[in-house]
Amino acid sequence: MIHKLSDVQSKNIGKNTNIWQFCVVLLGAKIGDNCNICSHCFIENDVIVGNNVTIKCGVQLWDGVRIEDDVFIGPNVTFCNDKYPKSGNKNFKCEPVIVKKGASIGANATILPGITIGENAMVGAGAIVTKDVPSKAIIKGKW
Numbered sequence: 001m002i003h004k005l006s007d008v009q010s011k012n013i014g015k016n017t018n019i020w021q022f023c024v025v026l027l028g029a030k031i032g033d034n035c036n037i038c039s040h041c042f043i044e045n046d047v048i049v050g051n052n053v054t055i056k057c058g059v060q061l062w063d064g065v066r067i068e069d070d071v072f073i074g075p076n077v078t079f080c081n082d083k084y085p086k087s088g089n090k091n092f093k094c095e096p097v098i099v100k101k102g103a104s105i106g107a108n109a110t111i112l113p114g115i116t117i118g119e120n121a122m123v124g125a126g127a128i129v130t131k132d133v134p135s136k137a138i139i140k141g142k143w
Contacts, residue, residue, distance in 0.1 A: 064096035071099050074107035083113045
């Protein structure tokens with residue numbers, strides 16, 4: 001189901017995936033089967049979302065973000081893909097973020113560029129993730 005008040009340009013949306021109102025999904029994005037993309041989300045072109053993923057309200061997935069299967073992303077999680085952001089940066093270097101299978105990210109966490117969150121890891125609400133998170137780790141605060 002794609003809500004009539006969303007703007008979904010991509011044709012790469014899996015079966016039984018729900019995209020709710022006020023979402024924007026750009027042309028190049030790929031979203032798997034059985035996903036739930038809640039309202040007010042933005043998904044850029046070079047993004048891949050696996051199967052059975054839940055993305056809660058207010059999340060933006062920028063170019064280079066890779067979300068594997070069975071991942072939960074809480075409301076207002078922030079992903080960053082540029083270590084040195086500035087307007088009109090001609091030297092922009094996209095630093096991909098990878099969230100491995102089964103990981104969970106709590107509300108309002110911030111994931112910095114170039115980070116990998118390991119399989120079945122849990123990132124606590126409000127965490128600031130500055131380095132890779134090992135598989136099955138539970139982290140909180142500044143990591």
